[in-house]
Amino acid sequence: MIEVKDLHKSFGDAHILKGITTSFEKGKTNLIIGQSGSGKTVFLKCLLGLFDYESGSISYEGKLFKTLSNDQRRELRAEIGMVFQGSALFDSMTIAENVMFPLRMFTKQSKSEMEDRVNVVLNRVNLENAHHKMPSEASGGMQKRVAIARAIVNNPKYLFCDEPNSGLDPKTAIVIDNLIQEITDEFNITTVINSHDMNSVMEIGEKIVFLKDGLKAWEGSKETIFKTDNEVVTDFVYSSELFKKVRKMYIEENL
Amino acid sequence: MNYLHNIGAYFIMIKDTFRKPTKWSVMKPLILKDIDDLIIGSLGIVAFIAFFVGGVVAIQTSLNIDSPLIPKYLVGFATRQSIILEFAPTFISIIMAGKVGSFITSSIGTMRVTEQIDALEVMGINAINYLVFPKFVALTLYPFVISIAMFLGVLGGMAACVYGGYGTLEDYIEGIQTDFIPFHIVYAFIKTLVFAFILATVPSFYGYFMKGGALEVGKASTTSFVWTSVIIILLNFLLTSLLLG
Numbered sequence A: 001m002i003e004v005k006d007l008h009k010s011f012g013d014a015h016i017l018k019g020i021t022t023s024f025e026k027g028k029t030n031l032i033i034g035q036s037g038s039g040k041t042v043f044l045k046c047l048l049g050l051f052d053y054e055s056g057s058i059s060y061e062g063k064l065f066k067t068l069s070n071d072q073r074r075e076l077r078a079e080i081g082m083v084f085q086g087s088a089l090f091d092s093m094t095i096a097e098n099v100m101f102p103l104r105m106f107t108k109q110s111k112s113e114m115e116d117r118v119n120v121v122l123n124r125v126n127l128e129n130a131h132h133k134m135p136s137e138a139s140g141g142m143q144k145r146v147a148i149a150r151a152i153v154n155n156p157k158y159l160f161c162d163e164p165n166s167g168l169d170p171k172t173a174i175v176i177d178n179l180i181q182e183i184t185d186e187f188n189i190t191t192v193i194n195s196h197d198m199n200s201v202m203e204i205g206e207k208i209v210f211l212k213d214g215l216k217a218w219e220g221s222k223e224t225i226f227k228t229d230n231e232v233v234t235d236f237v238y239s240s241e242l243f244k245k246v247r248k249m250y251i252e253e254n255l
Numbered sequence B: 001m002n003y004l005h006n007i008g009a010y011f012i013m014i015k016d017t018f019r020k021p022t023k024w025s026v027m028k029p030l031i032l033k034d035i036d037d038l039i040i041g042s043l044g045i046v047a048f049i050a051f052f053v054g055g056v057v058a059i060q061t062s063l064n065i066d067s068p069l070i071p072k073y074l075v076g077f078a079t080r081q082s083i084i085l086e087f088a089p090t091f092i093s094i095i096m097a098g099k100v101g102s103f104i105t106s107s108i109g110t111m112r113v114t115e116q117i118d119a120l121e122v123m124g125i126n127a128i129n130y131l132v133f134p135k136f137v138a139l140t141l142y143p144f145v146i147s148i149a150m151f152l153g154v155l156g157g158m159a160a161c162v163y164g165g166y167g168t169l170e171d172y173i174e175g176i177q178t179d180f181i182p183f184h185i186v187y188a189f190i191k192t193l194v195f196a197f198i199l200a201t202v203p204s205f206y207g208y209f210m211k212g213g214a215l216e217v218g219k220a221s222t223t224s225f226v227w228t229s230v231i232i233i234l235l236n237f238l239l240t241s242l243l244l245g
Helices: A040-047 A070-077 A095-106 A111-124 A140-152 A170-187 A198-204 A231-237 A241-254 B002-017 B024-063 B074-113 B116-122 B127-139 B142-163 B169-177 B182-208 B214-243
Strands: A002-011 A014-024 A029-034 A055-060 A080-083 A158-162 A190-194 A207-212 A215-220
Touching: A002 A040, A014 A040, A014 A055, A014 A207, A014 A215, A029 A040, A029 A170, A029 A198, A029 A231, A040 A158, A040 A190, A080 A140, A080 B116, A095 A111, A095 A140, A095 B024, A111 A140, A140 A158, A140 A170, A158 A170, A170 A190, A170 A198, A207 A231, A215 A231, B002 B127, B002 B182, B024 B074, B024 B127, B024 B142, B074 B116, B074 B127, B074 B142, B074 B169, B074 B182, B074 B214, B116 B127, B127 B182, B142 B169, B142 B182, B182 B214
Parallel strands: A029 A190, A029 A207, A080 A158, A158 A190
Antiparallel strands: A002 A014, A002 A055, A207 A215
16 A cells, blocks of 8 residues: 655645645555646656655555665565556667566566566567567557556556556557556556546546645545536546536436 | 756766666676667777878878978878877767767657656666666777777878878888877877766766757757867866876
8 A cells, every 4th residue: 555645746936746645555546637737747756756755755555765775765666567658668679678677677587487477468468479579660559558568577566657548549548447457456456547538537446536736636436436526526527528428327327 | 056056966977877786687788789889880980080080181281391391201290199199089089979979868868758767767777877887888998999090090191191192101101100109199098088988978967867858859969069079178178288288
């Protein structure tokens, strides 16, 4: 479990995070949602330790991140998998080499053991025949799947995804959502997804944290988000006519 | 204030380059790739420029000697001194700031823009060591490039002098042997090693700490070239004053 208490982060005079308190539960897909500029990416980068923060605390399984030594932080980071918005695959490496990279860095496995593991995770993301392709030869959806494979190859305890569906067509986006959900369940990991894709919210949001102007405006799940009367949330989530109708139908069905 | 901040950040980056090293099995191929990109890949252009500039120095020297009192071997002597003392170590380094420096800044800058550096940091890897150290090691072979530039510069001067009809082979060879001071070679290689360090680290600094998108990668490459050149010229003045002054 990841716990966040009263987190504040500023850039110069701009106060981006204004005291966020929440938690992300193990074995669940936790979504951070909110409008552009609401502080989602800054929040995610604070969780990952890429940004330092002024006050508040972030703890992983009760261990305060700020109090960890460099060695302890390195150990923790070896347990984190991250899927970046643009996939962030290494251009100079093939897909198989990209996936193998964390194993080469953090394990003492033999080459054949690493190749076996790479085969397992590439099969898991349905990329059986892409080993020798370069990232530039792969489509956006394939790159996202490679990024997921790289993130899970070292059996992480935590999986972070920054807008994993951005730039993907709706069908591929659902494939990626389902893949993340399945991996979370299968390996019982704590998954935190930064998203503003409402399909993802409805499909896989076991816990949802809604940010507005650097504050937590609401939290709940995909079930409770249908019922909430919090106007800030409903204005954002049900901004399209389609989602308004979906919500109406859901409420009528469940009454 | 911004300059002071950048100088501080540059020295912290240098410290981090040697801290928390990447596994040797990962580092070795990176070093070999950088030797290929930065050293082997530069040999062609360095050889071409050195040979023809050596030729031009010999022709210019010959054309500017009017007095019959000046010995003919001066063409070889002047060419050797110009090439070994300044052209090969300093001006080849300025050219390398454009070729190698821009390559380093744009490749690291692109990794920054595409979040590849963030990916390394999230994995707990010392990204500065991973990216800068192989370039530093590769550029320790830079004196090899400069040796070739020295040899080809003097050879180019000889070819231009003899085949252009500006002097005889015997005079040219006498010139390149006259008053030869071995310390001049030591001085040239001390400069070369200092410039190699600058070529590896200054462009890496501008690539690593760049902010923005593709346009800023181009701007960072230009800024990197300008500052690398300025630092090389200033250090050249300082080292010449200290070692030969």
